[in-house]
Amino acid sequence: MxxxxxxxxxxxxxxxxxxxxIVNTSRNVNSSQETDQxxxxxxxxxxxxxxxxxxxxxxxxxxxxxxxxxxxxxxxxxxxxxxxxxxxxxxxxxxxxxxxxxxxxxxxxxxxxxxxxxxxxxxxxxxxxxxxxxxxxxxxxxxxxxxxxxxxxxxxxxxxxxxxxxxxxxxxxxxxxxxxxxxxxxxxxxxxxxxxxxxxxxxxxxxxxxxxxxxxxxxxxxxxxxxxxxxxxxxxxxxxxxxxxxxxxxxxxxxxxxxxxxxxPKARLLDLFEPQYIKPVIISVGLMICQQSGGINGIGFYASETFIFAGLKSGKSGTIAYALIQIPITIVGMVLLDKSGRRVLLLVSSFGTCLGCFITGTAFFFKGQGILLEWVPFLAVSGVLLFIAFFSVGMGAIPWLIMSEIFPLHIKGAAGSLVCIVNWLGAWVVSYSFNFLINWSPAGTFWLFAGFGVLNIIFVAKLVPETKGKSLEEIQASL
CATH class of the missing domain: 1.20.1250.20 (MFS general substrate transporter like domains)
Known part of the structure; x- marks a missing residue:
């Protein structure tokens, strides 16, 4: 978005x-003027x-x-x-x-x-x-x-x-x-x-x-x-x-x-490819690819069908659990955002989503091989819930926040245009292809998302800076 x-x-x-x-002004407003409203x-x-x-x-x-x-x-x-x-x-x-x-x-x-x-x-x-x-x-x-x-x-x-x-x-x-x-x-x-x-x-x-x-x-x-x-x-x-x-x-x-x-000055998309903006562009676009490649729009849009594939009769119990877990975990993410830092939360979020997809993929593998069948629904639902919990705590909102912090004011408009296109295009690719992928191989689909999760961890660890506690000017100067 x-x-x-x-x-x-x-x-x-x-x-x-x-x-x-961001207003630069030499005028000092004393505290009594600000508070005596x-x-x-x-x-x-x-x-x-x-x-x-x-x-x-x-x-x-x-x-x-x-x-x-x-x-x-x-x-x-x-x-x-x-x-x-x-x-x-x-x-x-x-x-x-x-x-x-x-x-x-x-x-x-x-x-x-x-x-x-x-x-x-x-x-x-x-x-x-x-x-x-x-x-x-x-x-x-x-x-x-x-x-x-x-x-x-x-x-x-x-x-x-x-x-x-x-x-x-x-x-x-x-x-x-x-x-x-x-x-x-x-x-x-x-x-x-x-x-x-x-x-x-x-x-x-x-x-x-x-x-x-x-x-x-x-x-x-x-x-x-x-x-x-x-x-x-x-x-x-x-x-x-x-x-x-x-x-x-x-x-x-x-x-x-x-x-x-x-x-x-009003920036254009082409201005983003000037040398001083290349690193912020790579970080911003990369984070949006990380967000979408983990499978959120496929898993979220078709959660009920995923649970049915796993062996639940209607998928309703899994869907209810999915719904109930999102709200409290989102609150936890909001609280931790300015305490633990953006980069740490992204790493934890990426690891958790990767683990959730791996567990769900393994559950479907067991089903395909006819082993531990009584555990398949539990593992599949647990993996999906783990995925959405860790996604909600970091990867859902933080990429947008970091994008807003690492670009200078006059270039943010053009940067937002590019990021919007990348994000929604990724959302369409994942949400449209998910049903075809899961019909091809449920285990393969979730292991594919888990593989992207590993790449996301590497990307965040290598390229994404910590922006907690820094002014916008300090962040931009460091890049």
């Missing part, structure tokens, strides 16, 4: 928005709660295919190839949505973009609900993909732009947390309701809540300042900080930052 630069429309990663503005964070919290409905929608979309595969294939008589296209076409829509999202958000605003994305997702879910064949089913899946592609940009951007600086990091991490939550909800409900009911409930509910909530929250003050709507900018900032808050200093900083960003 990638998102677009807040101020100039170029692409950058979601975690970049934890520190979206008499403000409130209630509106900022409400606005964040509304925005992360889009994150929940994202999770609901990507989690839809896993618990519904068998039922959809039976009801609509889909072949393996047809369901693979349905499962993976969401990544094509998301790629297009992510690439175009910056221009959309700059044209109609952050609230307008979220509303548009919600409407597109609603249209997609209705198409899926009414589908009687693969054409309408795939069309709906593509539309939901395009909608969440916009959400991947606009949700973290909006949260970063409306948050008080001391809360920005914490509120922005809610985006990733709610994506996982939405995915888990789809997994859980998909085990007890039909796929059409899942589409019309889990799919539509976050969008409806989002659209309703948009009537009660302000537009991003930074976007309003950028487009020259000064009165609305001040009203929005005052609403977010409280009627009694002193917004003079923050308003001035925002306006100065916008002028600074607008004065920077």
């Amino acid at each position: 990638a998102i677009t630069d807040i101020e100039n429309g170029d692409n950058k990663s979601p975690e970049d928005l934890k520190e979206p503005f 008499n403000g409130t964070i209630k509106m900022a919290l409400l606005s964040t709660a509304v925005a992360v409905c889009g994150s929940t929608e994202f999770g609901a979309c990507v989690g839809f295919s896993a618990p519904t595969q068998l039922a959809i294939c039976q009801d609509l008589n889909l072949s393996v190839a047809e369901f693979s296209l349905f499962g993976s076409i969401i990544t094509i829509g998301a790629m297009i949505g992510a690439v175009t999202s910056g221009r959309i958000a700059d044209t109609i605003g952050r609230k307008g973009s979220m509303a548009l994305s919600a409407v597109i997702c609603i249209a997609g879910w209705l198409a899926i609900f009414m589908a009687m064949g693969s054409v309408l089913l795939d069309t709906g899946r593509f539309f939901t993909g395009y909608g969440i592609g916009i959400f991947t940009f606009v949700v973290p951007v909006y949260i970063a732009e409306i948050s008080p600086k001391e809360l920005r990091g914490g509120l922005t991490t809610l985006n990733q947390f709610m994506i996982v939550t939405g995915s888990s909800i789809s997994f859980l409900l998909g085990t007890v309701v039909s796929w059409r009911t899942l589409a019309i409930t889990t799919g539509l509910a976050p969008c409806i809540l989002l659209i309703a909530g948009l009537f009660f929250i302000p537009e991003s003050p930074r976007w309003l300042a950028k487009v020259g709507r000064k009165v609305e900018f001040e009203n929005s900032l005052r609403k977010l900080r409280g009627e009694k808050a002193n917004i003079t200093v923050e308003a001035k900083e925002i306006q100065e930052t916008i002028l600074t960003l607008q004065s920077l």
